[in-house]
Amino acid sequence: MNIEECFYLGYTSKVHAKQGEIVLKLDVDFPERYKKLESVLVRMHKQDQLLVPFFISQSQLTNDGNLRIKIEDINSVDQAKELIAKEVYLPLNQLPPLSGNQFYFHEVIGFEVEDAEKGNIGKIINVLDHPTQAILEIQHPSQKEILIPINDQNIVGVNRAEKRIQVKAPEGLIDIYLD
Numbered sequence: 817m818n819i820e821e822c823f824y825l826g827y828t829s830k831v832h833a834k835q836g837e838i839v840l841k842l843d844v845d846f847p848e849r850y851k852k853l854e855s856v857l858v859r860m861h862k863q864d865q866l867l868v869p870f871f872i873s874q875s876q877l878t879n880d881g882n883l884r885i886k887i888e889d890i891n892s893v894d895q896a897k898e899l900i901a902k903e904v905y906l907p908l909n910q911l912p913p914l915s916g917n918q919f920y921f922h923e924v925i926g927f928e929v930e931d932a933e934k935g936n937i938g939k940i941i942n943v944l945d946h947p948t949q950a951i952l953e954i955q956h957p958s959q960k961e962i963l964i965p966i967n968d969q970n971i972v973g974v975n976r977a978e979k980r981i982q983v984k985a986p987e988g989l990i991d992i993y994l995d
Contacts, residue, residue: 817857819865822905823922825856829900832884836896838902839876840883849912851877853885859903867905917971921945922979924974929954929964932972932984937962942980952981963995 826842842850853875857867874886890896911920921943929952931937942953943966954962964970964985973982 817867817868817869817907819859819905822857822867822907823911825850825904826883826904826966828858828902829882831893831896831900834893835886836890836892837866837886838890838896838899840877842881842883847877847881847883850883850906851875853883853906856885857903857905857907857967858899870899876941882993917968917974919974919976919981921949921950923976924952927979927981929962930980931990932982934990937990952983956994958994960993962990964989 824843826840826844829839829841831837831992832839840856844850853872855869855871857869859866860868864962870890871888872885873888876884878884887896887899890899908922914920924940929937929940936957938954938956939954939962941955944951944953944963950966952964952966954964956962964983970983970985971981974982975982
């Protein structure tokens, strides 16, 4: 499976126990949704876009939100070490559906953005996922770039059917980019 058809779940952080169990550090909001995985896709080489499937025979969610997994046919520490520090993915169709003003970053690429004051300000070309703040990167029809922080005050509505996001940008923010 190709990486473009998947979402990032986390990474394998260390070996746990002598039977080759692996600790999967989850990078998700609700780790409990992933405690009964049947399989995962592992990116074996950083330069590769291909993912390799591995089937899970046991899994347990730990108190710190990590997932301890036992992969079929991995029965020793040495075998498990080959899978440490690897990115782990799942197919996009395994994402739980969101509603209301919640959205996955990948799903809004190409959506039109409509500001409460300025009207249509362009299309989302990227979502910049910075540690402190996620930001919509919007291509204005004039080819200028507009950046709008993603937060509850700025995102007014999400219309998936029309592929449109309504925003209320802070006063003067859009003008900074268009002047």
